[in-house]
Amino acid sequence: MEVKRPHIKSIPYEEWNDNDSLERIVDELHEGGVNVVTGSLDQLINWGRSNSLWSLTFATSCCGIEFMACGCARYDFARFGFEVTRNSPRQADLIMCAGTITHKMAPALKRLYDEMAEPKYVIAVGGCAISGGPFKSSYHVVKGIEEIVPVDVFIPGCPPRPEAIMYGMMQLQRKVKIEKFFGGANHKQTKEEAELGVSNEELTFRNKLGDHRRETIVVTDVPKDFTEELKANSQQPTANKEEQKA
Amino acid sequence: MKLDFLEFEFDKFQQGMQELKDKNHYDYLVTIVGEDFPDEGLDGKGGLGCVYILENTENHKRCAVKMMARTQVSDNGMQGSGVSDMEGQQLAYLPTVSNIWRVADLLEREVYDFYGIVFLGHPDMRRLFLRNDFKGYPFRKDWQFTDKYTLEDDREPDYGLEYYLDKDGYLQSKQNPLFGADDYVINIGPQHPATHGVLRLQTVLDGETVKRVYPHLGYIHRAIEKMWESMTYPQTLALTDRLNYLGAMQHRHALVGVIEEATGVELTERIKYIRTIMDELQRLDSHLLYTSCVAQDLGALTGMLYGMRDREHVLNVMEETTGGRLIQNYYRIGGLQADIDPNFVKNVKDLVKYLRPTIQEYMDVFGDNVITHNRLEKCGTMSLEDCINYAVTGPAGRASGWKNDVRKNHPYDMYDKVEWEQCTLSGCDSMDRYLVHINEMYQSLNIIEQLIDNIPEGDFYVKQKPIIKCPEGQWYYSVEGVAGEFGVYLDSRGDKSPYRMKMRPMGLSLVGAFDPMLRGQKIADLIATCAAIDVVIPDIDR
Numbered sequence: 063m064e065v066k067r068p069h070i071k072s073i074p075y076e077e078w079n080d081n082d083s084l085e086r087i088v089d090e091l092h093e094g095g096v097n098v099v100t101g102s103l104d105q106l107i108n109w110g111r112s113n114s115l116w117s118l119t120f121a122t123s124c125c126g127i128e129f130m131a132c133g134c135a136r137y138d139f140a141r142f143g144f145e146v147t148r149n150s151p152r153q154a155d156l157i158m159c160a161g162t163i164t165h166k167m168a169p170a171l172k173r174l175y176d177e178m179a180e181p182k183y184v185i186a187v188g189g190c191a192i193s194g195g196p197f198k199s200s201y202h203v204v205k206g207i208e209e210i211v212p213v214d215v216f217i218p219g220c221p222p223r224p225e226a227i228m229y230g231m232m233q234l235q236r237k238v239k240i241e242k243f244f245g246g247a248n249h250k251q252t253k254e255e256a257e258l259g260v261s262n263e264e265l266t267f268r269n270k271l272g273d274h275r276r277e278t279i280v281v282t283d284v285p286k287d288f289t290e291e292l293k294a295n296s297q298q299p300t301a302n303k304e305e306q307k308a
Numbered sequence: 309m310k311l312d313f314l315e316f317e318f319d320k321f322q323q324g325m326q327e328l329k330d331k332n333h334y335d336y337l338v339t340i341v342g343e344d345f346p347d348e349g350l351d352g353k354g355g356l357g358c359v360y361i362l363e364n365t366e367n368h369k370r371c372a373v374k375m376m377a378r379t380q381v382s383d384n385g386m387q388g389s390g391v392s393d394m395e396g397q398q399l400a401y402l403p404t405v406s407n408i409w410r411v412a413d414l415l416e417r418e419v420y421d422f423y424g425i426v427f428l429g430h431p432d433m434r435r436l437f438l439r440n441d442f443k444g445y446p447f448r449k450d451w452q453f454t455d456k457y458t459l460e461d462d463r464e465p466d467y468g469l470e471y472y473l474d475k476d477g478y479l480q481s482k483q484n485p486l487f488g489a490d491d492y493v494i495n496i497g498p499q500h501p502a503t504h505g506v507l508r509l510q511t512v513l514d515g516e517t518v519k520r521v522y523p524h525l526g527y528i529h530r531a532i533e534k535m536w537e538s539m540t541y542p543q544t545l546a547l548t549d550r551l552n553y554l555g556a557m558q559h560r561h562a563l564v565g566v567i568e569e570a571t572g573v574e575l576t577e578r579i580k581y582i583r584t585i586m587d588e589l590q591r592l593d594s595h596l597l598y599t600s601c602v603a604q605d606l607g608a609l610t611g612m613l614y615g616m617r618d619r620e621h622v623l624n625v626m627e628e629t630t631g632g633r634l635i636q637n638y639y640r641i642g643g644l645q646a647d648i649d650p651n652f653v654k655n656v657k658d659l660v661k662y663l664r665p666t667i668q669e670y671m672d673v674f675g676d677n678v679i680t681h682n683r684l685e686k687c688g689t690m691s692l693e694d695c696i697n698y699a700v701t702g703p704a705g706r707a708s709g710w711k712n713d714v715r716k717n718h719p720y721d722m723y724d725k726v727e728w729e730q731c732t733l734s735g736c737d738s739m740d741r742y743l744v745h746i747n748e749m750y751q752s753l754n755i756i757e758q759l760i761d762n763i764p765e766g767d768f769y770v771k772q773k774p775i776i777k778c779p780e781g782q783w784y785y786s787v788e789g790v791a792g793e794f795g796v797y798l799d800s801r802g803d804k805s806p807y808r809m810k811m812r813p814m815g816l817s818l819v820g821a822f823d824p825m826l827r828g829q830k831i832a833d834l835i836a837t838c839a840a841i842d843v844v845i846p847d848i849d850r
Contacts, residue, residue, distance in 0.1 A: 120499060122506050122528050123846045124553040127597070127634055134616035149501045162846075165457035166439050167506060167527045170498055172459050196546055197530045199538070201446055201455045202438070210459065221553075221634055 068239035070232055078236070088240050104241070111155075112238040113143040115183075115231065118154035118174065122161030125188040125221040129160045137224040144231055151175075156183035156234065157211070160221075162190035162197060163204045175211045181241070185230055186213045189220045196220065309718075310569075311782040313359070313374035321375055322403045325360070329408055334362035334371060335696050336712075337409035338786075339812040341797050342419035344449045345376070346807070355379070356400040356425050356448070359797070361784055361812075365696055365710070368717040372784070377402045377425050380479045399479060401471065404430040411699035414523070414820040422447035431484050432468030437526030437849060440464055447534055486522065487512060494831075498527040502605050502835045505845030509822065509834070516830050521823045525816075529849040536809045541567055541776045542641060544809070549635040552814065552847035554594035555790040557586050559847075560639045562811075565720065566785035566796045567641050570778040578766035579643045584722040585656065585759050586626070586638060587787070588752040592663070593622045594790035595745045595752075598842050602742055603674045605839035606683055611674035618666055625655045641776060643769030656760050660753050667749050675746060684739035688825040688837030691736055698824065699817040702792030703748060704841045706732045707740035714788040726758045738840035745842070777804050789814045791842040815848035 067075055068084070075081070121129055132139045139145060148154040151174045163171055175184065186207050189195025194205040207213060214237060217230035316324040328334045338361040347354035357376040363369070377400035404427040406412040416427045417436040424445035426433055435442065439462045444451050467483040474480045487493055497508035506527035512520040532551070536544045548563050549556035561583060568575070596619040603611025623633050629649040630636035638645050649655075674680055690700060695708045705712045713730045715723040731747035733740040778800035786795030792814035799808040818841050826834050 119501050124550055124634060126505070127553055131616065131620070134620075135613055136617070136620045162528060162530055164527060164529055165455075166437075166462070166529065167498065168457055169459050169461055170506075170527070174499060196550065197532075197535070200531045200535055201453060202529050202531045203455075204457065205455075223633060 068236035070236060073232070078233070080233070084236060084240065087237070108239050108241060111181075112235040114146070114155075115144055115234065115238070116146045116148050116153065116155045117144065117158045117185075118151055118156070118178070119147045119149055120157050120159055120171070120174065122159075122163065122167065123190070125160035125191070125219075128221045128224055128227060129158060129187070132224040132227050137228065139228055139231065142228065142231065142235070144228075151177040152179060154178055155181070156185060156214075158185050158187055159191045159207050159211075160187040162195070163207050163210070164202050165204065166202070168204050168210055171207065172210050183214045183234055183237075184211050185215045185217060185234060187217045187219075187227060187230070188222055189218065192216050192218060309370060309784050311359070311361075311372040311784055313372050313782075315374055318375075318378060318403075322405070322408075325373070325405050325408055328362060328371070328373070333364045333366050335409075336363040336365050337361075337405070337411050337415070337699060338363055338370070338784075338793070338795065339797065339810070340405075340412060340415040340419055341808070341810045342423040342425060342447065343799060343808050344423065344447065346449075346801065356423055358402060358419060358425065359782070360405070361795075361797070365712075370784075372782075375402060400425045401428055401479060402426075403428050406430050409699070410694075410697045410824075411817045411820060414816055418816075421445075424448065426469075426471045426479075428471050428473060431470050432486075433471060433481075434465065434468050435526075437529040439526075446531065491519070496834070498524070503838060503845070504601065504843060507819065507838075507843065507845045507848070509838075511831065511834065513831060516832075518826045518829055518831055518834060521826055521834070523819045523822060525819070525845075525849055527849065528846045530846075532850045533808075533810055536806055538805060540804050541778070541806070544806070545640060546637065549637060550846065551811070551850060552594075552790065552794075552844040553634055554597055554844060555590060555794070555814075555847070556635055557583075557590035557638065558787050558789045558794055559811075560637075561587060562785055562787045562789075562794050562796045564639045564641050565787065566783050566798045567776070567778060569785055570781065570783050570798060570800060571641075571776060573642050573770055573772070575643065575770060576766040576768075577764045578768060579770070580721040581759050581763045582644060582648055582768070583639065584726075585756055585763075587721075588755050589622055589626055589656070591752050591790055592749055593619055593626070595749050596622065598745055598790075599670050599674070599742070602839045603670075605835055606680065608674050608677075608680075611670065614670060614673060618663060621659055621662060625652070625659050628652065628655060640769070642772040643767065647768040648763070653760055653763070656756060660757055660760075663749070664753055667746060671746065675742060680742075681739060683836055684742060684840060685735070685737055687738040687833045688829065688840065689737045690821060690825050694821075694824060695736075698821040700792075700821045701817065702789065702814060702842075703731075703744040704741050704792070704818060704821075706730070707744045708736040709734045712793070714786050714793050718786065720787060722759060723755075726755050728754050738837055741840045741842075775804050777802060778806070786812065791815060791844070791847075792818065811850060813847050813850060815843040815845070818843050819848060 131137060133145055157175060186192050190197060191207050194203050197203040198205060204210065215230045215234045217226055219226050341359040343357055343359060345354045345357055355376060357374060360373040362371050379398045379400045381398060402425055404412065404416060406416055407429065414436060416430055417434065419425050420427065420433055421435045421437050422445060441462065466487055467485050469481045470484050471479060471481045492513045494511050494513055495508060496511055497503045498506040508524040508527065510522040510524060511518055532547045535547065545560060545563060548559040551559050596615045600612040600615030626636060627633050629652050630638040690708055692708045692710055695705045695710050701712050709732050711730055711732055716730050728751045731744050731751060733744055778798065780800060780802045783798045784795055786793050793812060794814050795812035797810045798806055801807040825837055
């Protein structure tokens with residue numbers, strides 16, 4: 063049983079942009095063969111997952127307002143199951159990175175991505191998130207969030223219109239629909255992505271202490287009063303014993 | 309306004325500034341512009357310095373003071389500078405004015421962050437926008453460009469530095485702790501749904517009561533002002549729309565305004581009419597989103613959907629002429645990008661007819677609600693005197709009775725030829741800030757109604773030279789933005805790109821006012837105040 067072509071209501075498969083990359087993913091999945099039972103379960107689960115994509119509210123600038131407009135009366139992306147936005151990364155399926163990411167914000171974005179539970183997705187909305195956009199020559203702007211987190215869908219525009227944002231969300235739906243939830247990788251991490259998956263704390267500690275997975279941590283600068291206190295504590299019980307003997 | 313600078317001797321600077329405030333009533337500090345002056349300047353000497361722009365709130369006269377910083381080589385004797393690479397470096401310093409105008413607190417930290425000028429007597433010299441491990445001061449002309457960054461967490465000091473001169477005249481510093489030993493500190497932001505973007509408020513709490521608020525900015529600092537210095541004048545325009553994206557028209561208006569004033573462009577009546585109408589449409593757009601967001605932040609989702617529904621009508625009208633929904637890129641130096649759409653007049657009239665009764669709906673569904681009143685009244689109060697001192701301009705200041713509308717005080721385009729009222733209230737709290745916004749929407753409709761039928765014939769664009777060069781000099785031009793005064797300072801050296809251009813963001817002084825507004829209030833009031841004061845973070849960080 064093979065992974066089926068993703069089907070989105072009202073837009074025929076041929077009319078979508080970038081079908082090639084989707085077909086590549088499907089081919090990769092076919093390499094190992096698919097079990098009939100888990101394959102059917104996959105379809106059921108992916109149907110549910112793709113129609114309830116909850117995004118983290120992560121809006122830094124202009125694109126965030128267009129994202130808000132998507133959620134309101136005129137565009138109303140509740141029609142597609144996107145309307146639930148979460149303020150906690152633990153409860154979110156994807157980050158809509160709507161806006162410029164600066165050097166000061168980069169660790170926060172990374173941390174939020176790390177805190178999300180797999181399977182997780184990233185959508186880069188607007189020129190700034192894709193490449194730095196109009197602020198490419200600035201000293202304080204990250205030239206595309208792909209340097210920090212792996213991106214699933216890019217939505218170009220400055221800012222993209224709500225229609226474009228919804229098209230991008232539906233592209234992600236298609237991507238979700240061809241995934242194997244059982245027996246395959248949920249979110250196929252490449253080597254580079256795995257490399258990126260080091261948490262901020264880890265990076266900070268590595269810088270301070272070296273890569274602690276390889277080196278043992280030796281505490282050298284123990285405060286004096288702390289060692290004295292330890293000694294005093296260890297001596298006290300023996301002193302009590304002596305008293306008892308006496 | 310072309311700027312003529314007053315100058316003081318270094319030792320008499322603070323005294324002189326105090327006199328300007330006390331005797332000449334210059335009690336509103338508009339902005340402080342840090343600048344790396346070139347050597348061949350007007351007075352022959354270059355180096356780091358500051359330009360202070362002041363306003364007299366009685367007769368709305370403005371003046372500018374220029375002050376050059378002195379330098380001293382910092383040595384090992386300086387205690388606790390906190391930055392080890394400071395030793396042996398030239399350290400520029402100026403006396404602080406943060407004890408005269410409270411708004412200078414954040415403004416001086418901004419200058420320190422970008423230029424490395426330390427302010428003697430300022431209690432809290434920390435970086436404001438950039439990370440603490442940032443090397444150098446990026447706005448200095450000799451700064452080596454680098455855009456390397458790290459994903460490590462920033463290590464923030466828990467003290468502010470206070471610099472002073474000891475009795476021998478040497479520069480010294482001491483540490484002022486930011487927090488007490490038992491303080492409970494909570495971070496709101498940088499990624500929080502109620503801060504309207506990536507603002508971070510470090511809040512010191514006692515139980516539920518706010519003891520102190522430290523704003524941390526720069527999470528969306530894109531260094532627009534630095535980028536401008538390497539762009540030609542027409543290129544600079546594209547970036548202003550991305551500041552407060554809800555006030556795109558006004559921001560660009562201030563920028564083209566200052567360049568047009570410097571180059572002496574005479575605009576046609578048609579341009580002025582259209583610009584005024586567009587500014588007011590933009591104000592409607594922003595205020596509609598504002599009313600929506602206040603409702604949403606207080607948990608009234610219905611109120612939000614009403615505002616967002618009507619905002620789309622405003623966007624439709626603007627889009628048909630400008631081609632953009634949110635970011636229009638409509639004004640350019642010498643006029644407009646394109647003439648108005650044939651349907652524009654009719655569409656605007658329909659919009660005005662539709663909106664006038666609809667605004668009452670927001671009041672019915674949210675504004676007049678007893679819960680809203682209980683929630684917003686006496687929340688985040690600030691008196692008139694403090695508002696001026698902290699430079700809380702815009703609707704927030706007008707809610708305390710400060711008549712600070714730039715459209716009235718320094719009229720531009722058609723604003724002195726139409727009849728409209730400046731809305732001021734006296735409640736000084738968040739409720740009145742909301743009501744001022746509601747009233748201003750009616751005034752915007754009034755202005756549009758008076759102009760829309762009489763747009764005169766004429767050119768929509770006055771042809772400019774292919775390469776625009778501003779003559780030497782300094783200018784400041786301000787417009788009434790959606791949340792306060794928005795101004796642009798231009799220092800031109802006769803080139804095709806600006807030597808220094810600096811914005812007066814609307815939100816920076818508002819954020820600086822959070823601390824005095826919220827001390828002693830509950831932490832939930834912080835969210836309500838933040839919503840009702842209308843801050844948009846990309847505008848603050850630039």
